[in-house]
Amino acid sequence: MIKTCPHLAPLEQELEAHNIALGEGMTSPYGSQWGIWFYCDCVFNADSLRARLKLPDFITYQEYDGRRVAHST
Secondary structure, three states, X not given: OOOOOHHHHHHHHHHHHOOOOEEEEEEOOOOHHHOEEEEEOXXXXXXXXXXXXXXXXXXXXXXXXOOOOOOOO
């Protein structure tokens, strides 16, 4: 069963094939305007993966290092 969306199904299948668990979806730590994020315990070569899995351009990749962006008021 797909957790994310049909556009990310190839990525989910790739992760599953390598026994990499996909975490539950959560609002981006940078704010809801950044969409839903899914944790997985790996990093990607985004360009290579995008080309190989034919991911659409509107799918973006962000690494979260555990720090929250400070917003000035």
